[in-house]
Amino acid sequence: MDKGVWIIAEQWNGKLKRVSFELLSRARRLADKLGEPLSAVLLGHQVEEAAQELIYHGADVVYLVDHPKLFQFDPDPYVSCLERLIHEERPEIIVAAATTTGRTLMPILAARLHTGLTADCTDLDIEEGTGLLLQTRPAIGGNVMATIETPSHRPQMATVRPRSCKPSPRDPFRSGKVIVKDYPDELFTSRFKLLGLEKLREETVNIEDAEVVVAVGKGIGKPENLKWIRELAELLNGAIGASRAVVDLGWLPYPHQVGLSGKTVSPRLYLACGISGAIQHLAGMRGSELVIAINKDPRAQIFKVADLGVIGDLNEILPRLIQRLKSLEVKQG
Amino acid sequence: MRILVAVKYVPDTDEIRIDEATGTMVREGIPGIINPLDLYAVEEGLRLKEKWGGEIVALSMGPPKATEALREALSMGVDRAVLLTDRRFAGSDTWATAHTLSKAVRKMGHFDLILCGERATDGETGQVGPELGAMLDLPVITYVSRIEDLRPPRGDEPGWIRCRRLTEEGYQRIEAPLPALLTVVKEINEPRLPTFRGKSRARRTEIEVLSLEDLALSPQETGLQGSPTRVVKVFYPRLTRDTVMVAESPEKSVERIIDFLREHKLI
């Protein structure tokens, strides 16, 4: 019998990513409903502390594979270790993050294990009676939601979007078991050579992970005006998003693009400045918790998905907004 | 070099409209197009072929109308196009799609490189590429934003490819031996437009069609039957929010924004 709910934790330089805790809080509910243990799988190098942290955040068991070859994500040893672990422990459900790592690892595993995989879920639940995993995800630009099951193949696998739920709280008195797996060297061989990492420009980093996204559209008028967006992003502690029009004009590079052919973001606040709200753009941002839109056209589609819609000219509003935020900072300073 | 590009036929999202009254999507009579993100895979394949010579083949699985997607690839310059079409393929999830495609790839002989789009704009899973690579036991490099260098295999010397992957942390540089499967992101290139000559060649080129029997597949391993997942419910989320609109002076607008940010503890 297959048993238990797993999450695949993600770490960077030994530090757990926030999404690992989000996975724990989602999977906790599933494990409790099934009355089964919640385990986290942690692959990395010199990550014992992180393993303990996963327990504080809700894991009952942590399977730890620690090896120099796991320091960075390399599909071959990551897949080999996970596949071995799955064969040994036979989990019922595996949930991973819909990040570039999770979205590479999970389909390769699903193919090898011959099982179903649902991408980018925004909701996971357990079906009454059958105990099956109900995987709900948007499709066609978020215009349709589909609930998907994997009736007879195991494990049931899903990836979930970062920031689609709250991270689980830390409880330093929680206890659990860290199970260290020592695997033979051949499991760590790889066909790949990792040649290094080129950091993105600071402001680009991770719009998918940002709590606030200040997004800019063609309505900003000219690239010089991006200085307002940069200032706003800084004042609100946010990252900069862009519509495709802005990226196509070369005003911002592609990693900023939000939408159907760019990134999907679901921050707490999405501040859309001069974006018309084409359906392809909405596809990437409508999962945001709160949306403010500024646009001079009262009929702009973006207002349909906004909580606060401001009809007005960016040239007049943005400099004033920046001034106002700065004066608040000074007061609180 | 022998290159394969997997292209999907998807509904044209440009044509999808929202029903204002219900906030739901109107899909009836929506024409299909080649998945826009697959154009980047086609373009990259064409550039590699232009540099290294060889053959480039486009492969699609879908309804008979998916020939339109393949014609588009042909008009851009691919040499051959193969369509997997059969009623019994219908309803395939990503596993069954990748499985069916993998049978076709094996049947079509050796490829040095397989290129896929990052994801399709309808299903939006981005899973078919990596699943196909895994089924063919190929190294998979996802989110490729640039091919930095490549050596095709020569005699006993295996070839290799060196890429940049766009990840959350930055551009990861990675090398793999050929044959390999890549999924590419939009940043990789600017797809060419079909030329007049290309279009007329595409009209004349015969698209090879393969069925379940041609692939020696059993109905249990493809289509709805062969899919590990089942869609149990489909629903339309409400698009609209309870929007508060503000049309006031810039000063007042700014105050409303500040109030909103405060109310939600964002400042």
Ligand SMILES: Cc1cc2nc3c(=O)[nH]c(=O)nc-3n(C[C@H](O)[C@H](O)[C@H](O)COP(=O)(O)OP(=O)(O)OC[C@H]3O[C@@H](n4cnc5c(N)ncnc54)[C@H](O)[C@@H]3O)c2cc1C
């Ligand atoms: C296959 C496909 C995929 C696509 N993928 C994406 C995608 O991933 N992401 C994406 O964003 N788009 C995507 N698009 C493009 C999309 O359809 C739109 O063209 C694009 O989003 C428009 O960007 P925009 O809103 O910045 O520009 P516009 O549509 O030009 O809108 C500019 C807005 O700014 C307002 N404005 C102008 N001046 C001012 C001012 N001074 N003050 C205030 N407001 C002002 C205008 O009223 C207007 O609403 C895709 C299209 C296709 C066909």
Ligand SMILES: Nc1ncnc2c1ncn2[C@@H]1O[C@H](COP(=O)(O)O)[C@@H](O)[C@H]1O
């Ligand atoms: N039916 C199909 N036929 C050919 N290629 C496909 C098909 N479905 C998906 N692909 C390829 O896999 C990529 C990812 O698709 P998806 O997993 O559906 O988001 C696409 O960009 C295509 O390159």
